[in-house]
Amino acid sequence: MPRLLRYLLPPLVALLAAGCMKWDYGRTEAVALPEHGLFVVCEGNYKFGNATLAFYDPATGSVATEVFLRANGFKLGDTAQSMVVRDGVGWIVVNTSRVVFAVDPATMKERGRITGFTSPRYIHFVNDRKAYVTQIWDPRIAVVDPRRFEITGYIDCPGMTFETGSTERMVQYGDLLFVNCWSYQNRVLAIDTRTDRVVDAIETGIQPNSMALDAYGKLWVLCDGGYEGSPSGYEAPSLLRIDAATRAVERRFLLPEGAASELTLHGDELYWLDDAVWRMKVTDEAPPTAPLIESRRTHYYGLTVDPASGEIYLADAIDYQQAGIVYRYTRDGEPLDRFYTGITPGSFCWK
Numbered sequence: 122m123p124r125l126l127r128y129l130l131p132p133l134v135a136l137l138a139a140g141c142m143k144w145d146y147g148r149t150e151a152v153a154l155p156e157h158g159l160f161v162v163c164e165g166n167y168k169f170g171n172a173t174l175a176f177y178d179p180a181t182g183s184v185a186t187e188v189f190l191r192a193n194g195f196k197l198g199d200t201a202q203s204m205v206v207r208d209g210v211g212w213i214v215v216n217t218s219r220v221v222f223a224v225d226p227a228t229m230k231e232r233g234r235i236t237g238f239t240s241p242r243y244i245h246f247v248n249d250r251k252a253y254v255t256q257i258w259d260p261r262i263a264v265v266d267p268r269r270f271e272i273t274g275y276i277d278c279p280g281m282t283f284e285t286g287s288t289e290r291m292v293q294y295g296d297l298l299f300v301n302c303w304s305y306q307n308r309v310l311a312i313d314t315r316t317d318r319v320v321d322a323i324e325t326g327i328q329p330n331s332m333a334l335d336a337y338g339k340l341w342v343l344c345d346g347g348y349e350g351s352p353s354g355y356e357a358p359s360l361l362r363i364d365a366a367t368r369a370v371e372r373r374f375l376l377p378e379g380a381a382s383e384l385t386l387h388g389d390e391l392y393w394l395d396d397a398v399w400r401m402k403v404t405d406e407a408p409p410t411a412p413l414i415e416s417r418r419t420h421y422y423g424l425t426v427d428p429a430s431g432e433i434y435l436a437d438a439i440d441y442q443q444a445g446i447v448y449r450y451t452r453d454g455e456p457l458d459r460f461y462t463g464i465t466p467g468s469f470c471w472k
Contacts, residue, residue, distance in 0.1 A: 163463030172201035173463030192229035333386035
């Protein structure tokens with residue numbers, strides 16, 4: 122059931138819960154993280170304010186949990202969504218708490234925060250002075266100044282309302298930024314980063330949830346197909362190949378029915394989740410017929426590949442109530458080890 126929590130998030134309740142979020146300051150301690158490693162963003166439970174951040178050191182196999190709380194003396198917030206590290210600053214997007222934290226990735230000390238969002242999902246840096254933050258339950262993408270920690274404007278997304286608005290992940294190709302519209306949508310938007318305007322909308326399968334841009338200028342879009350009874354329809358998952366320059370859909374690969382998510386690119390190979398872990402080369406003419414890593418009949422919820430070693434990390438939410446597990450595999454899918462994190466590990470960020 123990948124991304125189950127996002128399907129169940131009603132917009133009105135989310136806004137009310139976000140408005141009640143408070144940060145209670147307490148005791149702090151020194152945190153010193155190594156130069157290289159993996160952040161694990163753990164959502165926690167919706168409306169419980171128990172999101173956490175863990176850090177795994179591949180060199181030693183050690184894991185540090187609650188690194189944000191320990192360094193700052195207050196909890197991360199409600200439903201942590203994603204994280205990126207850019208130019209020595211870590212940016213953590215906390216969805217239901219409607220905040221983006223800026224931290225020192227070595228000490229985890231807060232450097233600043235951006236507030237005023239409806240329901241932020243992901244952050245993408247256009248340059249040092251401008252970044253975009255996508256949102257759900259809002260037809261606008263926020264434009265922010267990361268130096269001043271403030272929202273400076275919005276990009277209006279056509280065909281959306283506050284009830285149906287949904288923008289997710291972002292991939293840049295030259296001056297164009299591609300944004301997939303996920304919840305109850307079937308489009309990828311193209312934004313001119315020079316003017317902050319939507320210049321094109323590419324029709325995809327139902328609910329495009331993740332994207333990747335390969336070295337050949339091809340944009341890959343994974344669509345989960347929705348679910349039975351969805352007002353936007355229901356179809357088999359699909360993987361699309363789009364020419365980023367012409368914005369034309371070149372190929373559509375149909376996938377087995379399931380809950381396809383978490384498309385990830387490593388070199389010339391694509392990885393994604395669909396009950397199991399699947400892999401194919403960007404030059405393949407057909408999708409794989411067997412998974413790389415078999416299903417454990419559990420709730421796989423996040424996927425990443427070590428950019429240096431090619432090792433595969435797979436987050437298991439288990440029952441969304443207890444501490445989750447991250448499994449580590451060789452690039453050939455052989456198990457190596459595992460470690461525990463916070464509740465509902467959902468996304469990763471390499472440092």
